[in-house]
Amino acid sequence: MSIDKTELYDLVIIGAGAAGMMAAIAAAEGGIKVLILEKLPKIATKLKATGGGKCNISNTLANEAFMEAFGREGRFMQYALESLDQQALRDFFATLGIETDVLDGLRIFPVGHQSQSIIGALANEISRLGVVIHCNSKIMKTVYTDKNFNVYTNKEVYQTPKLIIATGGKGYPQLGAEGDGYKLAASLGHSFHMPHPAMMPLKVAEQWVNHCCADTIAKARIIVDIKKYKNYRAVGDLIFTKGGIRGPVVLDFSREITPLLAKLKEVPILINITKGMSEEEIRTHIKSKLSDSKHYNTLQLVETLLPSSISQVICTMANINPALGFAKQSGVSRAKLIKLLAWTPLTIIGHDGFDKAMITRGGIKLKEINSRTMESKLVEGLYFCGEVVDLDGPCGGYNLQWAFSSGYLAGSSTLSKI
């Protein structure tokens, strides 16, 4: 590579996603010379697609509950949230002219529900603060010498004492993030937990789901049917598809499942499709329906709990003659039916990989990053923020809030040492 021009900046940020842009704003507010390098032709390509284009930027949870939703490592984000929590994020966008709303009491969206309004506000602020952005600039390598980073694209080299890696994870590579950040960090001495695709539909072995396509089950519960992993569970709406399951509960559950699937090749699960009813509650429900009307056949009884197509499938699985009354079924079939209504077994056998993964599980190891500043503990002047870091949250604005908060903390922390 022959490059004859080196440009100097106080701070270079790799990646113009939610995290990188927020980091740029926080740093440029301190008056330093900031450059963002983005490999795609436009900034914020993934941000544009978020929330189905509506951009669920955060949620109303208090910081403690927010961190808890990220699991054991959630506490790592304490300082990032203290520097910019959901209220501060809403205030920040309000000062940029973008008000937010919370129609369901939890999820925060920009009023009008257009991701473009968030992107426009960030772009205007970045421009007002004099941040330079170079798109179509893919970083190929970074070299650290004499407390400076040389950052190479295929045509230019930039020099800076402060570098922020905000390259995202590996999910939806067409939206930019392809795992480059892990390689760049590794070349500077960092290690990372193996990235796994997360938040996506799952494929199952059982063919019966094909007969239930498009049926939505509200408040379904899923658990892993392996003793050691029984604490892997999720609750929410589930939709059966051809060959699999999807819906909010599946997106959340897939965060736990994909690493397990990589290890075990298939994962047995149990789903409760009766809004959490126990076997006892189902028995009581059936009794009460039969006391209302003795004329129910078994299929009609099950249909008081489930959509018709699933009711038929469950009856078949329990060896039930659907046209007969409940009392006329064998005791074994009745017990099996009730058991299946409480916990229906499925076997997860695959997924579509990173192509359909809304987030990435894994990333730069937390123990190598100072949570008070987002600075590397290994390389002075190197910072990380957003999805490239080994933290991922469920659906509902968690991941964007983390990207904005960690970006803000990383960007503002670069100022303290300049």
Ligand SMILES: Cc1cc2nc3c(=O)[nH]c(=O)nc-3n(C[C@H](O)[C@H](O)[C@H](O)COP(=O)(O)OP(=O)(O)OC[C@H]3O[C@@H](n4cnc5c(N)ncnc54)[C@H](O)[C@@H]3O)c2cc1C
């Ligand atoms: C379809 C979809 C919908 C989503 N909806 C929501 C939602 O509603 N709410 C929510 O909280 N989360 C949502 N998420 C997750 C959320 O979008 C991400 O967690 C978040 O955008 C991560 O931000 P980031 O800045 O860390 O990474 P990214 O947004 O991925 O940005 C990283 C940037 O770095 C650039 N880059 C990567 N490598 C290089 C390189 N070598 N050189 C230069 N540039 C590089 C990429 O092109 C990209 O622009 C969704 C994700 C998807 C895919």
